[in-house]
Amino acid sequence: MSTGAKVKFGFKGVIAANGGTYATPTWSAMNNVAEAKIAMSRAEAEASMRAYPVKLTESIMREIEFEGTIRSDDGDTNGYILMEAAFIANAPLDVLILDGPIGTNGSRGVRCDMKVFKWEEDEGLDKLDYRAFTLKPCIPINGAPADAVAGASSITYTAMSA
Numbered sequence: 001m002s003t004g005a006k007v008k009f010g011f012k013g014v015i016a017a018n019g020g021t022y023a024t025p026t027w028s029a030m031n032n033v034a035e036a037k038i039a040m041s042r043a044e045a046e047a048s049m050r051a052y053p054v055k056l057t058e059s060i061m062r063e064i065e066f067e068g069t070i071r072s073d074d075g076d077t078n079g080y081i082l083m084e085a086a087f088i089a090n091a092p093l094d095v096l097i098l099d100g101p102i103g104t105n106g107s108r109g110v111r112c113d114m115k116v117f118k119w120e121e122d123e124g125l126d127k128l129d130y131r132a133f134t135l136k137p138c139i140p141i142n143g144a145p146a147d148a149v150a151g152a153s154s155i156t157y158t159a160m161s162a
Helices: 080-089
Strands: 014-018 027-029 033-046 057-071 093-098 108-121 130-137 146-150 155-159
Touching: 033 108, 057 080, 057 108, 080 093, 080 108, 080 130, 093 146
Parallel strands: none
Antiparallel strands: 014 027, 014 093, 033 057, 057 130, 093 108, 108 130, 108 146, 146 155
16 A cells, blocks of 8 residues: 655755766755756647648657756855856856755756856845846757756766657
């Protein structure tokens, strides 16, 4: 008999940047990220033909977008400063995004080179400074985008399929 469904909590999700090589990554979690949302969808391609009197559509490329906010912190070299520098230089980051902690069996997500496409700040009188950011996959310089599944001691990467 089942003891209940396993639930995953959003706050346990991880966004990490690789500080090592692509083959031997050293993941540093961006712990100052507050709100976060990953959106994955598939682009559509027209696939209609005369044989069927209905419009046919096929899914093609995967679309991935990661949005979040990160607390402005000039001492946060693994998160805030890293993303700010990547935005200014228009440079890619080797990023791992998981729905649970690194090292926890079953944490799932993606790994890919991503660029910072949005970097904006709301400097309201009643607010701490946070930057809203958007990361999207870019032309890879490290390796192809991959699905990621964490185990207790390693992460398995599988090439994304169309």
